[in-house]
Amino acid sequence: xxxxxxxxxxxxxxxxxxxxxxxxxxxxxxxxxxxxxxxxxxxxxxxxxxxxxxxxxxxxxxxxxxxxxxxxxxxxxxxxxxxxxxxxxxxxxxxxxxxxxxxxxxxxxxxxxxxxxxxxxxxxxxxxxxxxxxxxxxxxxxxxxxxxxxxxxxxxxxxxxxxxxxxxxxxxxxxxxxxxxxxxxxxxxxxxxxxxxxxxxxxxxxxxxxxxxxxxxxxxxxxxxxxxxxxxxxxxxxxxxxxxxxxxxxxxxxxxxxxxxxxxxxxxxxxxxxxxxxxxxxxxxxxxxxxxxxxxxxxxxxxxxxxxxx
Numbered sequence: 001x002x003x004x005x006x007x008x009x010x011x012x013x014x015x016x017x018x019x020x021x022x023x024x025x026x027x028x029x030x031x032x033x034x035x036x037x038x039x040x041x042x043x044x045x046x047x048x049x050x051x052x053x054x055x056x057x058x059x060x061x062x063x064x065x066x067x068x069x070x071x072x073x074x075x076x077x078x079x080x081x082x083x084x085x086x087x088x089x090x091x092x093x094x095x096x097x098x099x100x101x102x103x104x105x106x107x108x109x110x111x112x113x114x115x116x117x118x119x120x121x122x123x124x125x126x127x128x129x130x131x132x133x134x135x136x137x138x139x140x141x142x143x144x145x146x147x148x149x150x151x152x153x154x155x156x157x158x159x160x161x162x163x164x165x166x167x168x169x170x171x172x173x174x175x176x177x178x179x180x181x182x183x184x185x186x187x188x189x190x191x192x193x194x195x196x197x198x199x200x201x202x203x204x205x206x207x208x209x210x211x212x213x214x215x216x217x218x219x220x221x222x223x224x225x226x227x228x229x230x231x232x233x234x235x236x237x238x239x240x241x242x243x244x245x246x247x248x249x250x251x252x253x254x255x256x257x258x259x260x261x262x263x264x265x266x267x268x269x270x271x272x273x274x275x276x277x278x279x280x281x282x283x284x285x286x287x288x289x290x291x292x293x294x295x296x297x298x299x300x301x302x303x304x305x306x307x308x309x310x
Contacts, residue, residue, distance in 0.1 A: 019286035020098035023252070027094025028087045030248060031190040034241035035083070038194045039076075041233045042201050045226065046072060049205055052222060064212060071204025079197050086189050097182065101256050102286065104131045108138055108263070109290035112297035130175045134260040137163055141267045145301060154305045156273035163268060169257040176249060183245040190241045191234070198230045259284045263294065275302045 046068060053064055107125055114121035123142045125135040140160070148154045206223055262281050269277035278298060279291040 015285040015288060016102065019102070020095040023098030023101075024091040024094035026248070027097065027186070028090040030244050031086065031090060031186060031193065031241060032083070033244065034190050034237050035193055035197070037240055038197060038233055038237040041236070042072070042198065042230075045229055045233070046201070046205075049226065053209070064208060067208045067212075068204065071208065072201060075197060075200030075204060078200055079193065082193055082196060086193060090186070090189065093185075097252075101130070101252065102290070104134050104138075104256075104260065105263070105287050105290040109293040111142065112293045115297055116293075116300055130172060130178060131256060131260045132172055132174060133166070133170050134264055137264050137267060141271055144271060149301075149305050152305075154275070154301065157271050159268055159272055163264075166261075166264070169261040172253070172257065175253055175256075179249045179252065183242060183249070186245055187238060187242055191238050194234050194237045198234050202227065202230045255284075259287050259291075263291070266294075266298075270298055275306050 050065055050068065104125065107123075111121060111123040123139060125139055144157060145154070148157070205226060209223055259281050263279055266277050266279045275298075278295045281287060281291055
């Protein structure tokens with residue numbers, strides 16, 4: 001028991017783990033927010049429905065409000081298992097996405113660690129596509145360092161022209177393309193939850209109206225109109241979900257774009273002759289272990305392969 005507590009405590013002290021958990025919870029929260037909007041709108045429609053039905057005459061009118069609220073509560077209760085399952089699934093999926101986002105930095109750190117341990121480890125970031133600038137430049141950087149080390153020492157190297165004019169984080173289209181696919185998956189899950197909830201609510205309203213106000217000709221017309229309202233609620237809720245995820249994509253991108261540029265700029269300065277250049281990221285604690293390993297690698301290269309004359 002104490003061992004489990006110790007592991008849990010160390011888990012929440014791990015900045016990398018805390019980052020993944022935070023991303024997972026954020027992924028799960030957005031559909032819940034859209035679903036909450038749908039529930040609020042359904043509640044408003046329910047109140048309007050009660051107001052409209054009060055104008056109809058029936059001997060059973062006194063039980064209408066209780067019946068409608070009963071159906072609404074039943075619909076929510078039926079929806080709870082799906083909400084729990086979806087929330088758990090989205091949380092783990094978000095944690096996976098958080099891990100994928102940090103993968104380029106982890107690959108760099110693992111390579112640096114291997115080099116410090118004199119392991120014959122190659123650096124191959126070909127599968128890393130979301131941060132193309134960092135992937136391509138780091139591959140050129142480590143390959144160039146290897147060649148210079150084999151030649152006996154480091155000398156100032158001209159950086160390829162295409163990398164010289166980059167002075168701020170670049171827009172990585174691959175990140176947003178991949179994230180768009182994620183948005184589609186998230187939206188499908190949200191759409192399912194909203195559809196199930198609205199369908200339960202609509203079925204309850206229709207059943208009450210047909211049972212108690214079957215003699216009212218206008219009741220059938222009202223059922224048709226309220227069906228359209230429920231469709232609008234579904235579309236609006238799903239639209240809100242897509243919009244929030246789209247804005248959230250930029251937030252996620254900011255979590256890796258600035259650090260990626262920081263690592264790129266440090267590598268560029270180092271290979272260009274500024275051998276004291278190191279990565280210093282403020283506000284990105286979840287990358288601290290990775291950047292420390294890169295800095296140790298740069299310390300080692302500077303100490304072992306840079307002559308004092310440089």
